[in-house]
Amino acid sequence: MDGTQVYPTDGGRACIPTLKVDTNAGMMQEVVMNESKSEALQATFFPGLMCSESEQEEYDYDYLAPKFKFKMITNDQIRQAILHLGPHKAPGPDGIANVVIMQCSDLLIPHLGPVYHVTFRLGVYPTQWKDSVTIVLRKLAKPDYTVPGTHRPIALLNTITKVLSTCVAEDLGQMAEVHRLLPDNHFGCHPGRTTTDSLHFVTKFVKDAWRKREVVSTLFLDVKSVFLNMLLN
Numbered sequence: 001m002d003g004t005q006v007y008p009t010d011g012g013r014a015c016i017p018t019l020k021v022d023t024n025a026g027m028m029q030e031v032v033m034n035e036s037k038s039e040a041l042q043a044t045f046f047p048g049l050m051c052s053e054s055e056q057e058e059y060d061y062d063y064l065a066p067k068f069k070f071k072m073i074t075n076d077q078i079r080q081a082i083l084h085l086g087p088h089k090a091p092g093p094d095g096i097a098n099v100v101i102m103q104c105s106d107l108l109i110p111h112l113g114p115v116y117h118v119t120f121r122l123g124v125y126p127t128q129w130k131d132s133v134t135i136v137l138r139k140l141a142k143p144d145y146t147v148p149g150t151h152r153p154i155a156l157l158n159t160i161t162k163v164l165s166t167c168v169a170e171d172l173g174q175m176a177e178v179h180r181l182l183p184d185n186h187f188g189c190h191p192g193r194t195t196t197d198s199l200h201f202v203t204k205f206v207k208d209a210w211r212k213r214e215v216v217s218t219l220f221l222d223v224k225s226v227f228l229n230m231l232l233n
Helices: 034-045 053-057 075-083 098-103 105-122 159-178 195-211 223-228
Strands: 019-022 028-031 132-138 151-157
Touching (some): 019 034, 034 151, 075 105, 075 159, 098 105, 098 159, 105 159
16 A cells, blocks of 8 residues: 555555466466556456457358448437436546536537537547546455456546447447347346346246246356357457
């Protein structure tokens, strides 16, 4: 620690302790320097793909026909996206706090709308909008914070980009519902479906099978390991 007084609820003042990393030889190595800690946390949060570039080139993509046409976002969508911002969240690289956009929305929306429309019409996405800052926070109530996996990354995006991304995500979610692009028993990304709903669904499925004197088998997958072996665009 830096010697300053740290209160129990002030998680932002906590420093990353010396980390213990498992080496390729199966030995635990202590990581002390900040640069080495960053590398260890990066390897934990953003593991690389298992396939090489030559293997990626062998994939032949066959995309289905689009289910719906693109619609330009409206000023009402931009206003709704701004209203859902957390006013006191930490700003991204542009340094614009959410509360500034929220308090000045009436003045900014007539200018944000044309800017967003041009990005779609010209197919141009400014390089600055792609910049983000990733900070590391501790997961709550973990017994040992020397393990990199007990921390989690938080991405701080540019506020202007965040509003645009929210509008696009809203359109995609709505069209996925209208055109039934997700299975009925899919709960992630379905509006109005929570983790509690999925537990009720599984419980009912199991009990219905038991009533018929059938055996229920469950396959639990390590999603993190699965995604390591997938080729993502």
